[in-house]
Amino acid sequence: MDPASANMHSHLEKVLFDRGQIxxxxxxxGAEITRDYARGGLSIIAVLQGGAxxxxxxxxxxxxxxxxxxxxxxxxxxGTESSGEVKFQQNYLPDIRDRDxxxxxxxxxxxxxxxxxxxxxxxxxxxxSIRSAVLLSKRVERDVAVEADYVGFEVGNEFVVGYGLDYxxxxxxxxxxxxxxxxxxxxxx
Ligand code: IMP
Ligand code: MG
Numbered sequence: 001m002d003p004a005s006a007n008m009h010s011h012l013e014k015v016l017f018d019r020g021q022i023x024x025x026x027x028x029x030g031a032e033i034t035r036d037y038a039r040g041g042l043s044i045i046a047v048l049q050g051g052a053x054x055x056x057x058x059x060x061x062x063x064x065x066x067x068x069x070x071x072x073x074x075x076x077x078x079g080t081e082s083s084g085e086v087k088f089q090q091n092y093l094p095d096i097r098d099r100d101x102x103x104x105x106x107x108x109x110x111x112x113x114x115x116x117x118x119x120x121x122x123x124x125x126x127x128x129s130i131r132s133a134v135l136l137s138k139r140v141e142r143d144v145a146v147e148a149d150y151v152g153f154e155v156g157n158e159f160v161v162g163y164g165l166d167y168x169x170x171x172x173x174x175x176x177x178x179x180x181x182x183x184x185x186x187x188x189x
Contacts (some may be wrong), residue, residue: 008171012161012178017153019175022135023164025152029051029133030061031173033102041128042066043099047073049172050106053164054135054152058104069094071121075113080159080185081109083142084118093120096127103132105166111142112133118146130177135163136177155176159185 014133017025038045042062048070059068072089101121108114140157155177161167161173165171167185 008174009176010175011171011176011180011184012027013181015178016160017074017177022152022175022177026054026057026135027061029150029152030058030063033058033133034061034063035067037062037064037100037102039100039101040065043094043096043101043127044068045094045096045101045103045117045121046070047103047105047113049122050164050166051104053172054106054133055104067096067099069096071117072115073132074119082109084112084152086112086143088120092107094126096121096125098126098128101127101130105132105134105137105148107136107155107160108132108142108146108148109138109140111146114148115144115146136160136165154168 010116042064044059044066051083052188059066070123074087074089075085103117105114114132118132122130123128130150134148134156135152136150138157158179160177160179161171161180164172166172167180
């Protein structure tokens with residue numbers, strides 16, 4: 001079946017978080033971040049592509065001056081299991097010297113992505129601080145000891161799509177987070 005065709009919603013076995021739930025939770029996270037970073041000097045760095053929707057919604061709930069940047073990495077390479085390797089897809093690194101950095105990603109799973117990005121920025125960019133916010137945190141044993149400072153929702157150990165999260169490049173623009181029907185996941189995995 002071609003996942004690009006038909007109605008993406010009908011490919012979902014279940015919706016875990018709908019538009020309203022995501023909007024409300026992101027607003028709460030924005031309020032908390034606004035309180036915590038009131039001293040100023042905040043730099044938001046989104047991990048693309050997955051973190052793009054979360055970034056767009058969250059920054060509009062942070063009522064502080066901030067700088068916005070992004071970093072592009074890949075770890076899944078199209079399947080439903082992380083490859084274990086984090087590839088940086090750009091040479092450019094943001095100018096965050098002496099700034100308070102908040103890394104944003106769609107989901108925390110094995111921990112490899114956040115750990116790798118945060119380590120690289122720490123070593124190469126000399127920020128004042130680095131913390132992280134994720135929309136979703138999977139309840140799994142991490143490969144790397146890392147937790148996010150702000151978590152939207154916890155999810156079980158299942159593969160989810162929507163709101164930035166993809167399966168083979170599809171479903172990122174689905175406005176809800178859900179679990180795909182098994183028939184839409186290639187059986188070769
Ligand atoms: P980690 O490096 O294993 O923590 O995984 C983080 C990255 O893997 C995220 O930025 C996502 O791009 C991707 N990822 C992890 N779990 C899922 C999932 O359930 N659906 C889609 N992408 C996922
Ligand atoms: Mg990602």
